[in-house]
Amino acid sequence: MKRFSHDLPFRLPPRWALLTLIAALFPAPRGIALTHSVRRGETLSTIAAQYGIDSDALARANRLGDADLVMVGQKLSVPASAAPFIEYKVRKGDSLGSIATRFGVSPREISKANNLRDDDLVYAGEQLRIPNKDSRQVYYTVRKGDSLASIAAAQGVTAQSIAGANSLRNANLLQVGQILAIPGGKGSPPEPAPTKPPAPPQKKPVVTYTVLKGDILAEIAADQGIPASAIAEANKLSNANLLKVGQVLVIPGGTASSVAGIGESAAKIAPTTYTVRKGDNLESIAARHGVSVRELTRVNDIRNANLVSVGQKLTIPSGSTRLTAYTVRKGETLGAIAARHRLSVSDVLAHNRLSRPDRIVAGQVLLLPIDAVTPAPAPSYPVISSSTRRALDRIAVKSRQWKHIVIHHSGMPLGSGKNIDRYHREERHMENGLAYHFVIGNGNGMKDGEIYIGGRWKRQIEGGHLAIHSLNLNSIGICLIGNFEKDRPSARQLNSLEALTRHLLKTTGLSTTAVTTHKLIHPKHTLCPGRRFPTEAFTARLKK
Incomplete structure (x- = not known):
């Protein structure tokens, strides 16, 4: 005799799907700001610990009768008072200051949460993460020598709760200056006050x-x-x-x-x-x-x-050369500074004791002969590094072939051009390897802002980054490492993207209208490069 369930013309859905359907038919109380997708090995208690709330409160918010029974893939609503961030879509007329005032936080807190410079503009439609002032979580800034285990021990919480609250896939990849949400923790200790040295004795002559x-x-x-x-x-x-x-x-x-x-x-x-x-x-x-x-x-x-x-x-003896102090600007090299002042690099080195001439930084002061010709104003936009520029200049660009510059994200928090190339060759069996023409790193697998030049650009052949073959024939693909559905690209990635895009516009003769994203050029196919990629802001930067 057949069992009753086999006589049905359809299969019963899994239990977690039924729970999700019930939650949709009977919505949870208002004030929900975050949805958590249950992962393998998680319980209601461990999930609650990630957000610094009581497991009973989480069960009530989701109308769970059996508080210990959650299924992999089940969606749980986290009360707004526990969510570390609130998602906010920028409206017309908003500024960083007005948004901060509305949510009762400082502009600097919003900047840190979204990898913004404090003076960055925000644009209508841009998605921002606003630190939730009602959250029970505190925040900790990673210092040199810290590990997830040592931070958890000092804060009196578990490493698992910190990893969950910050979506850390690799607990060993912490960076100095990184800000972590600590559910139920103590936060960063105050900086020790500097000690004053004793008054020096007066000596003569x-x-x-x-x-x-x-x-x-x-x-x-x-x-x-x-x-x-x-x-x-x-x-x-x-x-x-x-x-x-x-x-x-x-x-x-x-x-x-x-x-x-x-x-x-x-x-x-x-x-x-x-x-x-x-x-x-x-x-x-x-x-x-x-x-x-x-x-x-x-x-x-x-x-x-x-x-x-x-x-x-x-x-x-008394010299005849008069010197002036020059402050290095962001993105400048010693060669560029010398050229702008009609000097040779040796002229600059002669008046500056530089142990590493190839490593000068923004804010560094150099002494230059004052008789040098007054330079033209430096460009206000980022520039490509000299080594990358030399590599690009060696490529004979077929300017008439290219019609679009398409921006993508990799969808993964770490990776590199070489790894993606290997994956495309071995797993996707792409004869020409890396589907993109360029890859820009985020510090996890490649240096933050590093530009990887793919073989397709070196050989000036079609891409493989779009589903429509006719678009691949004339579209340059640039992939930024990261998942911009969850996080914003880093400031260095955006600077490198802008510098590379400006270079490509110049060498191909295209206008800024040729710059687009995967989603815009193929809207029904993908969300790439993610809702947190600042498309409007980036386009506005290119038009300056």
């Missing part, structure tokens, strides 16, 4: 020295013939490694003449005595001080310009 680029306290002290600690004490230096260009130091008992300071405009290098250091030669010393090698050899009675030794004292 006293001369002054103005810090030049590349100076360190130990070398200044060695030149002056006194201990570094004496200079530190006389100038109340709590951190001897933090010297600023133009800073005037008191030299207790020093023997050198005062050195003219470098102001915002310029100054002459005054006569002084210089002690030869390791790696110096007469040419570099002369260039650094704005004098000729001939004058330097004459004043110091040097017969062989190639024979100077470490520790040798040289008299530096």
